[in-house]
Amino acid sequence: MSPVDTETLLQTHVPEVAFSTAPDALVHYACDWTRFHTPQAEAVLWPRTTGQVQQIVRLANAIGKALVPSGGRTGYSAGAVATAGEWVVSMDKMRQIGPFDPVDRLVSVQAGVATGQLQEFAHAQGLFYPVDFASAGSSQIGGNIATNAGGIRVLRYGTTRDYVAGLTVVTGTGEILRLNNGLVKNATGLDLRHLMIGSEGVLGIITEAQMRLIDPPAASSVMLLALSSLDAVMRVFAQARGKLTLSSFELFSHLALQYVMNHRQLAAPFSGESPWYVLLEFDHASDTDEDAAMAFFETGLESGDIEDGILSGSLEQARQLWQYREGISESIAEHTPYKNDIAVRISQVPTFMRQLDAVLKQHYPGFETVWFGHIGDGNLHLNILKPEDMDVAEFQRQCEAVNTHVYGLIESLEGSVSAEHGVGLLKKPYLHHSRSQTEIALMRQIKQAFDPNGVLNPGKMLPDS
Amino acid sequence: MKILVPIKRVVDYNVRVQVKPDGSGVATDGVKMSINPFDEIAIEEALRLKEQGKADEVVVVSIGPDEAQQQLRTALAMGADRAILLQSGEAVQPLQAANALLKIVQEEQPELVIMGKQAIDDDNNQTPQMLATLWDRPQATFVSKLSLENNKATATREVDAGLETIEVELPAVISTDLRLNEPRFVKLPDIMKAKRKPLETRPLSDVTGDFSEQELTITQYEAPQPRQKGVMVESVDELITLLKEKGLVA
Numbered sequence: 001m002s003p004v005d006t007e008t009l010l011q012t013h014v015p016e017v018a019f020s021t022a023p024d025a026l027v028h029y030a031c032d033w034t035r036f037h038t039p040q041a042e043a044v045l046w047p048r049t050t051g052q053v054q055q056i057v058r059l060a061n062a063i064g065k066a067l068v069p070s071g072g073r074t075g076y077s078a079g080a081v082a083t084a085g086e087w088v089v090s091m092d093k094m095r096q097i098g099p100f101d102p103v104d105r106l107v108s109v110q111a112g113v114a115t116g117q118l119q120e121f122a123h124a125q126g127l128f129y130p131v132d133f134a135s136a137g138s139s140q141i142g143g144n145i146a147t148n149a150g151g152i153r154v155l156r157y158g159t160t161r162d163y164v165a166g167l168t169v170v171t172g173t174g175e176i177l178r179l180n181n182g183l184v185k186n187a188t189g190l191d192l193r194h195l196m197i198g199s200e201g202v203l204g205i206i207t208e209a210q211m212r213l214i215d216p217p218a219a220s221s222v223m224l225l226a227l228s229s230l231d232a233v234m235r236v237f238a239q240a241r242g243k244l245t246l247s248s249f250e251l252f253s254h255l256a257l258q259y260v261m262n263h264r265q266l267a268a269p270f271s272g273e274s275p276w277y278v279l280l281e282f283d284h285a286s287d288t289d290e291d292a293a294m295a296f297f298e299t300g301l302e303s304g305d306i307e308d309g310i311l312s313g314s315l316e317q318a319r320q321l322w323q324y325r326e327g328i329s330e331s332i333a334e335h336t337p338y339k340n341d342i343a344v345r346i347s348q349v350p351t352f353m354r355q356l357d358a359v360l361k362q363h364y365p366g367f368e369t370v371w372f373g374h375i376g377d378g379n380l381h382l383n384i385l386k387p388e389d390m391d392v393a394e395f396q397r398q399c400e401a402v403n404t405h406v407y408g409l410i411e412s413l414e415g416s417v418s419a420e421h422g423v424g425l426l427k428k429p430y431l432h433h434s435r436s437q438t439e440i441a442l443m444r445q446i447k448q449a450f451d452p453n454g455v456l457n458p459g460k461m462l463p464d465s
Numbered sequence: 466m467k468i469l470v471p472i473k474r475v476v477d478y479n480v481r482v483q484v485k486p487d488g489s490g491v492a493t494d495g496v497k498m499s500i501n502p503f504d505e506i507a508i509e510e511a512l513r514l515k516e517q518g519k520a521d522e523v524v525v526v527s528i529g530p531d532e533a534q535q536q537l538r539t540a541l542a543m544g545a546d547r548a549i550l551l552q553s554g555e556a557v558q559p560l561q562a563a564n565a566l567l568k569i570v571q572e573e574q575p576e577l578v579i580m581g582k583q584a585i586d587d588d589n590n591q592t593p594q595m596l597a598t599l600w601d602r603p604q605a606t607f608v609s610k611l612s613l614e615n616n617k618a619t620a621t622r623e624v625d626a627g628l629e630t631i632e633v634e635l636p637a638v639i640s641t642d643l644r645l646n647e648p649r650f651v652k653l654p655d656i657m658k659a660k661r662k663p664l665e666t667r668p669l670s671d672v673t674g675d676f677s678e679q680e681l682t683i684t685q686y687e688a689p690q691p692r693q694k695g696v697m698v699e700s701v702d703e704l705i706t707l708l709k710e711k712g713l714v715a
Contacts, residue, residue: 123481219477219497223653269650285495290535297653309653313539314499315479317650 006043009063014055018046018093029090030082032073033135034426041068041082046093050168050176050207056089057205058174060455067455069201071143072114074135076341079147079200079424079460086458089205091142097121106165106182106210111142115149118211127213130157134326142206148198150420155376156247157214159420161197166210169196172203172451182210195446200422201457203450220247221284222318223293225300225309226274230350232305233276237346237375243296245283249376252277256328256370263331264323270308278375279325281318328372335385336392337370338399342410343419346378352413353380359405360384364398379419382406407433423461431463466520468511469575471566472504472540474533475586484688491586491686500536503581506641509648510611511579512544519613520577522546526569528557528669541659542651548662553669558681561673563595568672570600575636577618582607582640593640603633609644 003021010019020026021043030039042065047053060067066086073080082088091112098121100107105127109118115129115136122129131144133151143149145167150159166182179193180186196204227233237249254275261268269277283289293311300306312318344352353371360367366387373380384402386395407417411433418427418434431440444462447454476482477497485492500508511523525540526549527533537548551565570578583590597604605611605620609628612619613635622629623642698704708714 126483216495218495225653287535294653294656298657301654310650311653311656313505313543313648313651314502315477315497316502317648319479321650 009059010043010045013059014045014052016048017052017056018048020044026088029070029073029088030068032075032078032080034076034078034081034424037078037081037083037425039082040085041088042085044070044088044090046090048093050170053089053170053205053207054174054176056087057170057172057455060087061172061174061453064453065455066458067205068457069142069146069205071111071140071146072135072138073143074139075143075147075424076421077418077424077426079422079457080143081425083425084459091140091207094142094207100125104165104182105213107213108208108210109141110208111140111145111206113141115139115141115144122213123216125213126216128216129163129211129213130217131160131163141209141211145197145206145209146199146201147420147422150374150377150379152374153247154374154379154420155249156217156245161194163212164193164197164209165212167193167196167206168208169204169206172453172456177204198422200424200461202447202461203456205456217247218245218283218285218289220281220318221293222312222321223280223282223297223309224269224321224324225278225280225297226270226272226307227276227278228274228304228307230276230353232300233278233375234347234350235303236278236300236305239296239299240280240282243292243299244280244289246280246376247283248279248281248374250279250325250373251375252279252325252328252372253370255368256332256372257324259331259370260324260327264327266323266327269310269321269324272308274307277324279321325372328370329381329383332370332383332385335368336395337383337385338395338402340382340403340406341379341419341421342382342406342415342417343377343379344410344413344415346375348413348415349375349378349380352409352415355409356382356406359409360402363405364402366390377419378415403430410434425460428461428463431461466577467522467524467573467575468514468520468577468579469566469570469573470504470507470511470523470525470540470545471562471578471580471592472508472525472527472536473501473581473584473586474498474527474529474536475501475584478502478585484686488685488687490683498532498535500539501581501584501586503583503585503641503643505581505648506643506645507579507581507639508540508543508545509646510639510641511577512649513646514577514611514613515544524549524573524575526551526566528553528562528565530554531666534664534666537664538656538659539651541662541664542656543649544655546662548664550664550666551669551672552666556683557669559589559591559595562592563599565669565673566592566596567599570596576616577613577635577637577639579639579641582642593638597638600636600638602636602638604638604640605631605633606640607642608639609642611639611645 025044026041027039029044030041068082068086068088070080070088070090094110094112096110097113119129130153144160148159148161167179169177368385370383407430416434417430477499480497483492514520523545524547525545528551580593607623608620609623610621616635618633
């Protein structure tokens with residue numbers, strides 16, 4: 001369709017909806033944080049209400065046009081990219097927040113409300129919205145729900161799913177569903193709300209949500225510990241879980257620490273060198289908490305699992321300690337890392353890391369592997385750095401081969417090929433390593449029920465049949 | 466040489482404080498409390514002087530509730546040798562604090578008192594100057610660089626016009642500015658060891674007597690007005706018209 005035809009079509013059938021066909025807008029709105037696909041959208045649309053989204057979906061069905069629901073586009077799996085002349089349905093103009101009910105502790109939000117905006121709103125009510133990650137300023141609630149976003153406090157507070165009390169969704173046929181309506185208890189059959197959460201825009205467009213807010217957390221501190229071995233990591237985690245109220249338990253290797261120190265010009269946190277480090281954030285509001293923290297540390301020190309440790313004395317020091325963990329991704333970026341975001345059961349983490357390390361050493365002896373991750377969630381970030389003397393294409397080719405080993409191992413350990421970044425286009429070819437053929441077939445049937453004409457985010461998540 | 470470091474327990478610098486609904490103060494329930502950041506710098510400086518062999522004992526003192534023992538323990542874990550808590554459940558004004566510290570100075574006879582230039586809760590910036598005056602000793606305030614030689618302290622001060630370097634004779638009071646140093650992390654094994662270091666507690670009233678006459682009462686706390694949203698104007702003329710309407714230009 002020529003731009004003029006598209007404009008005429010939109011002006012005629014959805015006259016209230018703002019849109020653009022300007023080339024720079026099309027490129028901007030066709031991309032997320034992945035950079036593997038060529039952006040190609042036909043138009044970007046900015047509805048303001050659920051009713052306008054309904055009009056768009058009905059028009060798309062009538063003319064057979066594909067739609068890409070679009071939030072903050074901060075995803076890492078190409079779930080929100082437009083690559084085939086789709087219309088991008090942006091939630092950028094759906095940013096209304098409220099009303100808030102203090103008895104229910106529920107706030108109604110439109111899908112385009114930024115995660116950070118909801119956090120701020122909760123703070124102003126003396127409450128707390130716990131889902132948080134680096135992109136909170138630009139990511140949107142609609143996208144958070146569609147990917148069941150996790151982040152840095154999952155260990156304590158769970159994922160976005162745990163805070164969705166109600167949803168308004170426009171299905172692929174243009175029906176408006178109001179799901180669960182903020183109820184706490186509702187045992188009335190299949191909960192379609194939970195089907196929508198994590199559905200990556202292939203079943204319906206989430207337009208509004210009722211989000212649950214909770215009490216703010218107690219004052220916390222950060223501990224950075226030097227550990228003697230990988231087995232010690234799991235024992236220390238079990239101890240920490242038993243004795244402290246944890247909100248984070250993060251792991252990184254000595255190699256990761258060296259990259260961060262070089263990149264950010266940070267001083268070594270410890271005088272000695274240990275193979276593994278863990279960063280814990282835990283409730284630290286009373287003398288009882290302090291005693292528990294010290295008892296935990298002493299136990300680990302006596303058993304030899306813990307070699308040294310630092311405790312933050314202020315929130316500023318807590319931030320400085322977090323830098324050793326949060327700076328890793330950035331510090332290895334210049335080495336063109338091959339990245340993978342995977343999950344196994346927490347107890348399987350050392351097995352997975354050992355087996356994969358062995359495979360890498362045997363088949364790819366020139367590769368340097370940087371491990372870090374949210375160990376408390378069984379979520380590992382595997383980063384393989386490109387050897388300096390290897391060209392990028394050859395490195396990518398070899399990494400594709402590494403995938404076979406990584407995903408094969410994940411399959412044998414019943415893990416997940418995408419812990420928190422979703423499937424989108426990127427992980428679609430590997431979905432079968434984590435989900436059975438029967439499951440995938442059922443997913444297709446569900447897709448068919450919600451979106452028989454396939455207008456919503458076609459090509460994403462479900463493998464090509 | 467002995468160094469005395471007065472420290473204060475305050476709401477952590479990074480907490481976004483909220484005024485209680487009845488306006489009687491700032492909400493502190495469940496809020497992170499820390500050593501006043503300027504005081505933390507003072508502790509660090511004292512410890513560095515000790516590590517350079519310029520001092521042989523670092524004593525920390527705080528005025529505050531029993532919970533302030535946590536902050537004193539942190540100072541001991543950082544490396545201070547002894548701690549004193551002057552217990553007070555009430556807010557203490559700078560003059561009373563300076564009088565109490567004077568008593569401790571007279572008992573301890575330090576050659577140097579290093580303290581934060583101000584506490585970040587009330588931002589008074591008065592106690593170091595008052596202590597120096599009551600003690601009748603020299604002071605160097607807002608110090609960003611410090612060295613000790615021959616019973617003299619050479620201090621670089623941050624002043625409006627730039628930097629100024631002065632020399633004061635010991636004993637003296639030094640008040641610290643942010644750029645003096647970066648405080649160390651506390652090692653967990655040192656926290657364990659710090660439990661065995663002496664921490665003496667005494668009621669503040671034993672030291673200063675009744676101070677009710679100087680009492681200053683804060684009647685009401687209010688949060689600052691939220692910033693008004695900005696307005697985009699199309700032209701200079703429109704800007705001038707708007708400014709005139711608001712009475713900001715004649």
